[in-house]
Amino acid sequence: MISIIGAGKVGSAAAFDILRYRLGDVVLVDIAEDLAKGEALDMMQAAPAIEFDGKIKGTNDYSQIRGSEVVIVIAGLGRKPGMTRIELMNKNAGIIKTVVREVAKYAPDCKLMIVTNPVDIMTYIAYKTSGFPRNRVFGMGNILDTLRFRSYIAQELNVSREDVRALVIGEHGDTMVPLVQYASVSGIPITQLLSKQQIRKIVQQTVTSGSEVIKLKGATTYAPAAVIAIMTDAILRARNRVIGASTILQGEYGLEDISIGVPVILGKKGIEKIIQLKLNPQTQKQLQKSAQTIKQATNQLTT
Ligand code: NAI
Numbered sequence: 264m265i266s267i268i269g270a271g272k273v274g275s276a277a278a279f280d281i282l283r284y285r286l287g288d289v290v291l292v293d294i295a296e297d298l299a300k301g302e303a304l305d306m307m308q309a310a311p312a313i314e315f316d317g318k319i320k321g322t323n324d325y326s327q328i329r330g331s332e333v334v335i336v337i338a339g340l341g342r343k344p345g346m347t348r349i350e351l352m353n354k355n356a357g358i359i360k361t362v363v364r365e366v367a368k369y370a371p372d373c374k375l376m377i378v379t380n381p382v383d384i385m386t387y388i389a390y391k392t393s394g395f396p397r398n399r400v401f402g403m404g405n406i407l408d409t410l411r412f413r414s415y416i417a418q419e420l421n422v423s424r425e426d427v428r429a430l431v432i433g434e435h436g437d438t439m440v441p442l443v444q445y446a447s448v449s450g451i452p453i454t455q456l457l458s459k460q461q462i463r464k465i466v467q468q469t470v471t472s473g474s475e476v477i478k479l480k481g482a483t484t485y486a487p488a489a490v491i492a493i494m495t496d497a498i499l500r501a502r503n504r505v506i507g508a509s510t511i512l513q514g515e516y517g518l519e520d521i522s523i524g525v526p527v528i529l530g531k532k533g534i535e536k537i538i539q540l541k542l543n544p545q546t547q548k549q550l551q552k553s554a555q556t557i558k559q560a561t562n563q564l565t566t
Contacts, residue, residue: 265495266290266328266370268362269338270299270321273378276488277335278319279306284492286499288318290331293338296323325365331373333495334366336389339379341482349563352381356564359385363392371395374498374533377402377509378491382435383557384564386509386522397511398534404435405507405524406490411472412441415465420456422448429453431469432507432524432540433553439524440549441466445540494529501531505538515539516547518554521561 265281267274270293278289289306293299303321310319320327328334339355359379366375375393377386377400386402393400408431417424429446433439443462446453453462476483497504508527512518515537516525526538542550 264288264290264328264331265499266292266331266334266366266373268292268328268334268336268366269379270295270302271337272482272484273487273491274335274337275302275306276484277337277378277491278302279309280488280492281495282306282310282315282317282319283313284496285315285317286492286495287332289320290327291319291321292323292325292328293321294323296321299323325369328366329369331370333376333498334370334373335376335378335491335495336362336366336385337378337491338362339385341380341477348381349560352384352560352563353565355379355381355385356388359388360392363389367393367395373399375400376491376494378487380435381557381560383509383522383524384561387511387561388564390511390522397513398532400511401527401529401534402435402509402522402524403487403491403494404509405431405433405439406494407473407487408435408439408441408469408524409507410486410490412446412465412469415468415472416446416448416453416457419461419465420448430507430526432526433550434557435509435524436556437470438549438553438556439470440546440553441469442540442546444543444546497529498531498533503528503530503535505529508534510534510537512537516542516550518550521554521557523550523554523557 270291291299299321382402382404390400413427426449528535
């Protein structure tokens with residue numbers, strides 16, 4: 264069973280993608296009870312078309328998530344005009360604490376995936392609030408950045424997106440670190456296929472791609488929903504996928520007591536392994552800067 268807390272734009276789109284993968288029954292929880300019920304009903308009516316025979320329920324009652332193997336938290340606010348990032352962080356921090364307490368009560372053995380932004384900080388709060396071991400609490404961020412990085416590389420080269428492999432680490436935000444040296448097209452390093460200028464443009468596009476969508480349509484939906492489904496599939500089908508996820512570090516990469524995006528193996532137990540890359544000095548510095556940005560914001564938490 265998979266539970267999704269927050270049946271808004273991303274939560275409902277992710278639920279539908281998860282149903283398409285036929286990963287199990289889905290429970291949608293939202294304080295807006297009618298919204299959760301309505302989304303579930305709509306999806307139930309689509310189920311024959313996507314050949315989903317399981318259950319899909321919408322509710323505001325947390326006891327319904329009992330026994331969930333995966334719980335995905337996408338409850339919270341997006342940034343409203345005039346609202347600072349710090350204000351948003353503090354509002355969402357309060358929501359995450361309330362939600363995670365309920366999750367820990369009713370689904371104490373679950374793998375807990377955090378999506379609410381700012382995701383690295385929310386993952387850290389969820390880790391502290393839940394009391395879960397660190398392998399069972401992680402955030403969705405870098406895998407989405409990577410998807411965007413891959414899309415722009417493929418577009419520039421006019422090749423299949425499927426053949427592009429890449430990785431982004433660091434904050435899911437402005438200081439993210441797209442790893443150019445690890446990006447390839449069917450094993451060919453992109454540095455052999457693209458000029459420095461083209462690569463600079465792609466990196467820039469990757470960093471600003473999320474805000475560009477938000478500027479145009481108010482929120483991002485399909486890309487985050489798609490990667491949430493990929494991560495859920497990796498866990499429930501024990502796929503051991505190698506992806507970037509916001510992960511609690513305890514000394515890895517020289518970082519302590521922080522959740523930040525690094526490559527991991529994601530499988531049945533959640534984070535099966537943190538992969539420690541050898542970074543060149545420049546990239547290591549960028550990661551340090553990214554970590555500093557997260558820590559500075561965390562210090563401004565008031566809740
Ligand atoms: P939305 O506003 O459409 O949905 C949020 C839902 O959360 C609403 O239905 C609301 O009723 C519910 N909610 C609020 N407080 C709650 C509580 N205490 N308990 C249960 N439900 C509660 O927002 P959207 O677009 O779905 O985004 C949700 C969050 O996900 C935002 O923080 C957004 O920034 C984040 N996000 C993160 C991404 C990532 O890459 N990590 C990508 C896209 C969105």
